[in-house]
Amino acid sequence: MSVTESDRLKEQEEREDAGAPRDSTADEAELHRVLSETWGTKPGFWGWITTVDHKLIGRRYIATTFFFLFLAGLAAMVMRAQLAQPEGQVVGPDLYNQLFTMHGTTMMFLFAVSVMEAVAVFIIPLVMGTRNIAFPRLNAFSYWVFLFGGVMVWGAFFLNIGPDVGWFAYVPLSGPEFSPGKRADFWAQMITFTEVAALAVAVELIVTILKQRAPGMTLDRIPLFAWAMLVTAFMVMFAMPSVMVGSSMLIMDRLVGTHFFNPAEGGDVLLWQHLFWFFGHPEVYIIFVPASGMISVMLPAFTRRPVFGHLALVLSVISIGILSFGLWVHHMFVTALPQLGESFFTASSMLIAIPNGIQIFCWVATIVSGKPRYATPMLFIIGFIITFVIGGLTGVMVASVPLDTQVHDSYFVVAHFHYVLIGGAVFPLLGAVYYWFPKFTGRMMSERLGRWNFWLAFLGFNAAFFPMHLLGLWGMPRRIYTYQPELNWGDMNLFVSLAAVVVFASFALFLWNVLYSLRHGEPAGDNPWDADTLEWATSSPPPAYNFAHIPVVTAREPLWAERRALPVAVGLRTDMRELVITSVTEARPELRESSPDPSIWPLISAIALTGLFIGSIFTPWAVVYGSIPLTIALTAWFWPKGDKEDEA
Amino acid sequence: MTLQVTGHQWWWEITYQDPSPERVLRTANEIHIPTGRPVRLVLNSTDVIHSMWVPNLFGKRDLLPGLQTVIDFQADKPGVYRGQCAEFCGLQHARMGFLVVAEPPEAFDAWRLAQLRAAEAPKEPERQRGEQVFLRSSCIMCHQVRGTPSAGRVGPELTHLATRQFIAAGTLPMNRGNLAGWITDPQSIKPGANMPMTQIPPRDLQDLVSYLEGLR
């Protein structure tokens, strides 16, 4: 094994704690024992709730988001049962409105964005070649807050006080006058929970990607999935505050009688729409950009070549991130906007098609010029490309004002955004789960079931959602719990509902494959796909400390460049948690930084915050009293432990 | 020609503007227009956001509380075009339809003149009793039949109710059975609608329905 001992780490070592035990030792077994001791999570319940290991948290984050996916999917099945025939009697209007609100809200806030961040929480530190995510306790906190927010809103639903105003809760419908009771408050508070969680992860990812890269992973060697997550994290940071401000104003209107959105008192109903869509449109790209990163990072393994146009892909992702903020008004073409404004937003909606097109081009070029191997992840990628092109075309149609006023808020739009969300994000995500499952668990998922899974999902999805375009053009509005027989939409709706059952079955099969493979899957080995990025340089599943030695990156495809063994950097202490911090552009090692130990306080802080948030649905005083336990918990969390580094 | 359209949860109030006050016409859920003439709809809402959409005539435009929006359009072929609310507006968003009836200008003018007239006093005894039932009941708090003391404005104008093709915003075809069903139990037909159930003895109900059926 070649060892490049980093000069600067060495200097620091000589200056400070010269005598401490380090990972320079040659005895691998001994090293494994000591590092496991230092980085391991204690067994049992206590270990489980205090852990700060990004892999354990990432895994439970992913599992939780998929659990919410299934709940939302079940809600969709009930909706489709109700719409299968005219004047259906399965559910009434009240329940139907709760169902589509829970479906949309869960899919957007508790599944799509969160699952991307959850996968990144697991994978990114491994891709970066580091031993834990930045701010690991914040990471634990983020998970608990997310979990409690989701449980709260579904709990409200099962108590029949679930929100019923749609996933974008337009005022004044969601305001105090037209939504009395607590339903809309649960919705608004759920936003606050999930945004806190998402912002926390965004901060962790940004710092991990910028400061914890393996030595030698210069900017132009950062894998595309990491680029995608970096851009996503910045988008989250800029977009989420807007909806948090909006939902806080809504809560204040509802709870303490402010009039931000009340036209009778000089408020403005369109203000809400601007605040919401300033977040809401980037949101779609917050979901899509990570998915595109997954594709870029999977393709090399299945085409046996580096991805075509690495730089073009990086630039596309960045420009998508920026352009997505110029698009929000295209959700509001049918309100009341000045003509010039409309033209501007039409143009920018068309503009974003360019970087999207470049990405597709690069992926197709990679496939065509490579030696494709059609394993399940690759099938999902192909399925994605086909679906996304259709979804993109309909998107450009929606973006032009005259056509938009016809299809806006009709089933055409329902079809369009499911094409973008399922085709554009869920397909790559499922592919990515097949791809990384061996790394998550140490076992392969069944390929045979995988193929069934893909074909059911792909065919069922197109059968279910393509006809919705037609229903929309025939005049069927969205969010209706029923329709009259004379309209002749019945047959097509029945067909859509039957196809939706197939889609649901494909997800059930996916779940079965996961559960089955957890026990019976073939053992995977370190790098079953012969992929090129660092997460495959360690065992599957990785040990608590991720890498026995910090890898040093010498090329853009590190594992392909160094076939025999990666060069490594040594000098980290083994008796306490330490990471290498590297410079932003060149990834030169700068210093050794300690990484926090497990702690119960993130969980307790999350519980205190939950008390405050839920309490404030019922009385504004909860903010005052709730801040006391929260302050105590946070103080305990950040209590100095006597060493010079503050813990995060 | 300019029409004011006001959205209510869950029906449409329509006012034909005119410089002379006695030619201003108020009606509901059914818009008549002359073919080949430009029509302007001025939209607003008294409660939440609604949206007007007639797939075969024009795209959507929102009805916003506190703001005015307009739709300019023209129908070239006579016909009956179905429209529906396209912005989620609460419980009965699904049952907030309306009709646009485009007819040749002469037919339209005749229609407008007929609609401007107050309701004729009923002649048959049955209908006379029905009118009394109507005026005695809670109906007049919310509905108006021009030519009688009723002046409610919470619900649709009923002066020429029987000329319309549907009741309850496109929910039920206009006929005797549906009228009776609607008046006794609107909540089972359109749960949440802002019209309460009314207890009326069967005899009175028959009279009341006959009265309404005669509002041509």
Ligand code: HEM
């Ligand atoms: C099992 C597959 C799915 C089916 C059958 C399905 C079905 C539906 C239906 C029928 C609606 C329209 C409700 C209405 O307008 O009345 C809807 C709305 C929606 N769906 Fe899905 N869906 C599925 C998966 C997804 C996924 C994976 C996502 C996101 C990642 C998603 C996001 C949404 C959103 C955001 C809405 C809008 C909700 C609203 O109007 O407030 N759906 N879905």
Ligand SMILES: [Cu+2]
């Ligand atoms: Cu409406």
